[in-house]
Amino acid sequence: MQTEEEILKIKKVKNTAVRTVVLRHLLSQEKAQSLKDIENALVYTDRSSIFRTLKTFEKKKVIHSIEDGSGMTKYAVCAEGCNCDPKDLHYHFYCTNCEKTFCLFDVTIPNIQLPNNFKLQQANLVVKGLCDNCNK
Amino acid sequence: MQTEEEILKIKKVKNTAVRTVVLRHLLSQEKAQSLKDIENALVYTDRSSIFRTLKTFEKKKVIHSIEDGSGMTKYAVCAEGCNCDPKDLHYHFYCTNCEKTFCLFDVTIPNIQLPNNFKLQQANLVVKGLCDNCNK
DNA sequence: GTTCTTGCAAAATATTTGCAAGACG
DNA sequence: CGTCTTGCAAATATTTTGCAAGAAC
Numbered sequence: 001m002q003t004e005e006e007i008l009k010i011k012k013v014k015n016t017a018v019r020t021v022v023l024r025h026l027l028s029q030e031k032a033q034s035l036k037d038i039e040n041a042l043v044y045t046d047r048s049s050i051f052r053t054l055k056t057f058e059k060k061k062v063i064h065s066i067e068d069g070s071g072m073t074k075y076a077v078c079a080e081g082c083n084c085d086p087k088d089l090h091y092h093f094y095c096t097n098c099e100k101t102f103c104l105f106d107v108t109i110p111n112i113q114l115p116n117n118f119k120l121q122q123a124n125l126v127v128k129g130l131c132d133n134c135n136k
Numbered sequence: 137m138q139t140e141e142e143i144l145k146i147k148k149v150k151n152t153a154v155r156t157v158v159l160r161h162l163l164s165q166e167k168a169q170s171l172k173d174i175e176n177a178l179v180y181t182d183r184s185s186i187f188r189t190l191k192t193f194e195k196k197k198v199i200h201s202i203e204d205g206s207g208m209t210k211y212a213v214c215a216e217g218c219n220c221d222p223k224d225l226h227y228h229f230y231c232t233n234c235e236k237t238f239c240l241f242d243v244t245i246p247n248i249q250l251p252n253n254f255k256l257q258q259a260n261l262v263v264k265g266l267c268d269n270c271n272k
Numbered sequence: 273g274t275t276c277t278t279g280c281a282a283a284a285t286a287t288t289t290g291c292a293a294g295a296c297g
Numbered sequence: 298c299g300t301c302t303t304g305c306a307a308a309t310a311t312t313t314t315g316c317a318a319g320a321a322c
Binding site for chain 4: 281295
């Protein structure tokens, strides 16, 4: 597992106090976090600072964003080696019971055969249902 | 092609003036519409009435919603026979250039092999890139 | 000292609800 | 009448920006 410092260095993002705590928080959570989630967890850090940090992280591909239909954009740390290219696509799973959203890195996505002349750049693939913990 | 009245009857939604114009508008558009899109198109219909109509339509499976990452939920009419079951899944394509979102009914989705004990209920599968019109 | 980052405040954008009046049966 | 729908107003939720002070180099 990489440390926050290592990740930021690899992704060429300057390390600051806010960036470290935001990234640390994201790494510590198994589910994708919304801005509000992070705000609640990091009570001494300003919302707009977190917001801008997330935008910076996303642009530099430290994290990726997920629209899971909850009304809030969620963020999750990219896997090691991820460049957010089409080849790095993975499903996200949104549990309709516990409302956690997480990355399904192990489920392979078959080639998406788009219509003629369409060009794939990225994707937001959210599968909804019950996670193993809630499917009892 | 079904008329608005037929669709509402099949989906057991009472027909009203607002519902007819909202559905007619959705049917007339090739791209999925946001609440604001509809509001702008139907200038004499109140936003909250449109909003509630969309919620009703969604619940009754007249339409389905799409989170394409634009920050606004989009809505599109379900295909004939669609019950919004997992078997009715289709990709949505969001063109990053012209910003249109539309349903790719013709692209089949391979079986999604979820981890053990996960249960698929529905999905929001948005593929982003350039549509044929913008990929020149 | 120039550039980037941060905190505070406030604006902008989107979604959702309360309530009373109206439509419909 | 009783239920459902509509319009208006306002609340709530979420995201985003302006600006001045501070930190980093």
